[in-house]
Amino acid sequence: MSSNFNVVEMNDISKSFFGVKVLDSVSFAVTSGEIHALAGENGAGKSTLMKILQGVYTLDSGEIHVAGEKASIHSFQDARKYGIGMVFQEFSLVPELSVAQNIFLDREHKNSFHFFDEKETIRQSKLVMEELGLDIDVTAKVSTLGRAFQQLTEIAKAIAGDAKILILDEPTASLAKEEVDALFKVLKQLTARGVSIVYISHRMDEIYRICDRITILRDGKKIAVYLLSEISPQEIIAHITGRKDVEMLTHEGKSVVRSSTPIFEASGIQVGSRVNNVSFKLYPGEILGLAGLMGSGRTELVRAIFGLDKKDGGKLKIDGQDVVIKNPREAIAHGFALIPEDRRRQGLVMEHSVKQNILAANLSSLSHLNFLSFSMINNVVRDSIESFEVRPPEANREVRLLSGGNQQKVVIAKWMATNPKIVLMDEPTVGVDIGTKVEIMKLVRAIAAEGKSVILISSELPELLGVCDRILVIRKGEVAEELDRKNIRDEDHLQMIVQGIKV
Ligand SMILES: Nc1ncnc2c1ncn2[C@@H]1O[C@H](COP(=O)(O)OP(=O)(O)OP(=O)(O)O)[C@@H](O)[C@H]1O
Ligand SMILES: [Mg+2]
Missing domain, CATH: 3.40.50.300 (P-loop containing nucleotide triphosphate hydrolases)
Known part of the structure; x- marks a missing residue:
C-alpha cells in the first residue's frame, strides 16, 4: 500500500x-x-x-x-x-x-x-x-x-x-x-x-x-x-x-441470593408481535444480561417496561408489589432509569447545556424540598461531570459541541444522577472509547454492589460475559434460553447460543 x-x-x-x-x-x-x-x-x-x-x-x-x-x-x-x-x-x-x-x-x-x-x-x-x-x-x-x-x-x-x-x-x-x-x-x-x-x-x-x-x-x-x-x-x-496498560474486564464470580423477593418481576410481557410472553425475575444486586441478534426484541422489551411503548399484556412487580407503569414518569417514580440505545435523539436536547441535560431527569427528585438550591444543583452536575469524565468538564457548554462519546457520557450521567434502583441499559458503550467502556462496566458493577439491579443489553458479548450474573437469550421476541454466567464457557459458546446453533 x-x-x-x-x-x-x-x-x-x-x-x-x-x-x-x-x-x-x-x-x-x-x-x-x-x-x-x-x-x-x-x-x-x-x-x-x-x-x-x-x-x-x-x-x-x-x-x-x-x-x-x-x-x-x-x-x-x-x-x-x-x-x-x-x-x-x-x-x-x-x-x-x-x-x-x-x-x-x-x-x-x-x-x-x-x-x-x-x-x-x-x-x-x-x-x-x-x-x-x-x-x-x-x-x-x-x-x-x-x-x-x-x-x-x-x-x-x-x-x-x-x-x-x-x-x-x-x-x-x-x-x-x-x-x-x-x-x-x-x-x-x-x-x-x-x-x-x-x-x-x-x-x-x-x-x-x-x-x-x-x-x-x-x-x-x-x-x-x-x-x-x-x-x-x-x-x-x-x-x-497514553498509558502502558489498560485494565481488561474479567468476570468476577459473585453469588446473588435468589431466595429473597425479587427486586423486579415481569410476567407475560407482550408488545404486539415483537415481544412475546416474556417473563423473568431480577434480584437485588443482580446484573441480568439480554443477549440476542439485532431485531430480536430486546430494545422493545425494555422500552415497554419503562413505559415508553404500550404493553399489550403482562404484569410487573417491584419488591413483590404489583405496579402499573404507563409512561416514563411513572417508571422513574418507581426507581427505574433507562439509558436508551438511540442516545443522541432520545436522551439529549442538543441545543441545551450539559447542566440542563443532566438536570432534565432530576428536577423532581431535587425539588422535593419545595425549593431548588442552586448549590445543590451545581453539586449534582459537578459530581456527574467528574465521575463520568465528561470532556471538556464545562457544565454550561451546549451538548451539540461535545464529541460523540462525550455526549453519551452525559446521557449516562443524567440518568445515574436520579439515583435509580433498577437500571435498564441499552447498548451503553456504543461509541465510547476503550478506557470509558471499562469505566461504564465498572459502574454497572458498582450499582449492583449497592444492592440495586441492572438489566444490560449489549451486542458486545465480552461485555456481557464480563459483568453479568445471568444472561437471557432473546430470540424472535421470546426468552429462548436462560443461562447462569458460570455455565457459559466463553464468547464462542455464547455466540452459538445467540445464533441458535445447538451446542
Ligand atoms: N463545534 C464545536 N465547537 C466547540 N468545540 C468542539 C466542536 N466540535 C468539536 N469540539 C471539541 O473538539 C474536541 C474534539 O472533538 P471530536 O468530535 O473531533 O472528537 P472525536 O475524536 O471525534 O471523539 P469521539 O470518539 O467521542 O467521537 C472535543 O473536545 C470537542 O468537545
Ligand atoms: Mg467523533
Whole structure:
C-alpha cells in the first residue's frame, strides 16, 4: 500500500474552538485504494479532522492536498468537487423524505423543465442499493426505517456521490453482524475500484479486519502511523490512551441470593408481535444480561417496561408489589432509569447545556424540598461531570459541541444522577472509547454492589460475559434460553447460543 501515491494529504492542520486547540499541527495522509483507520479517545479530534476535510469546519492553519494539488475546501460542495464524501457520526438524513430523495438530496435530478425528477431519483437510488447489495425500499420514508437501515442509507448517500475518498465516522455503531459483513464487502469493492476510505472506529476487531493502516490521535496531536500488520492491539491501545496498560474486564464470580423477593418481576410481557410472553425475575444486586441478534426484541422489551411503548399484556412487580407503569414518569417514580440505545435523539436536547441535560431527569427528585438550591444543583452536575469524565468538564457548554462519546457520557450521567434502583441499559458503550467502556462496566458493577439491579443489553458479548450474573437469550421476541454466567464457557459458546446453533 505504502508505495501508492497519496490521494489526500493534510499537513500541519490546527484548529481551535473558543480559544481551545483541538487539533495541533496534525498531519494525515491516505493512499489510493487503502482503508485507513483513524483512532483515538473520545474528544481526541477524529471527527473534527475529518469535518475539515469535508468542509464543515475551516482549518485555522495548515494545508490540504488532493491528488497532489493544493485544495481549498470551505463547503460540502467544495469537498464533493474533490471527490470527498462523508458518513457522519450524527445522522444527516431528513426523516420526512424518502430514501431516494435523501440519497440525491443535494443534487436532485431535474427533468427538462427543471422540476424535481422523482422517477430518475428512484431509478438511480435503486441502482446504488443494488450495487451495495441492499434490500431497501427506496420509496419508504426514512423515519419509518430502523436505525440500521437509516445507517445504510447514509452510506448509500455518500457512495452515490461518486466519492473517490470516503470517510466513515463510526459507521457500524447501530449495525448487526450481518449488516457489518455486508458493509465491509461493499467497502472492499470500493477500494478495488481505487476508492480510498478513512475509517473511524473504537472497535479494534473491525480495524484489524478491514484496515491497512492506522493513524492514532491523542489530545489533538498525531501520535503515530502504522501498518496494521506491524502493530499489536495492545500497542494501539497504549498509544491511544497514553498509558502502558489498560485494565481488561474479567468476570468476577459473585453469588446473588435468589431466595429473597425479587427486586423486579415481569410476567407475560407482550408488545404486539415483537415481544412475546416474556417473563423473568431480577434480584437485588443482580446484573441480568439480554443477549440476542439485532431485531430480536430486546430494545422493545425494555422500552415497554419503562413505559415508553404500550404493553399489550403482562404484569410487573417491584419488591413483590404489583405496579402499573404507563409512561416514563411513572417508571422513574418507581426507581427505574433507562439509558436508551438511540442516545443522541432520545436522551439529549442538543441545543441545551450539559447542566440542563443532566438536570432534565432530576428536577423532581431535587425539588422535593419545595425549593431548588442552586448549590445543590451545581453539586449534582459537578459530581456527574467528574465521575463520568465528561470532556471538556464545562457544565454550561451546549451538548451539540461535545464529541460523540462525550455526549453519551452525559446521557449516562443524567440518568445515574436520579439515583435509580433498577437500571435498564441499552447498548451503553456504543461509541465510547476503550478506557470509558471499562469505566461504564465498572459502574454497572458498582450499582449492583449497592444492592440495586441492572438489566444490560449489549451486542458486545465480552461485555456481557464480563459483568453479568445471568444472561437471557432473546430470540424472535421470546426468552429462548436462560443461562447462569458460570455455565457459559466463553464468547464462542455464547455466540452459538445467540445464533441458535445447538451446542
Ligand atoms: N463545534 C464545536 N465547537 C466547540 N468545540 C468542539 C466542536 N466540535 C468539536 N469540539 C471539541 O473538539 C474536541 C474534539 O472533538 P471530536 O468530535 O473531533 O472528537 P472525536 O475524536 O471525534 O471523539 P469521539 O470518539 O467521542 O467521537 C472535543 O473536545 C470537542 O468537545
Ligand atoms: Mg467523533
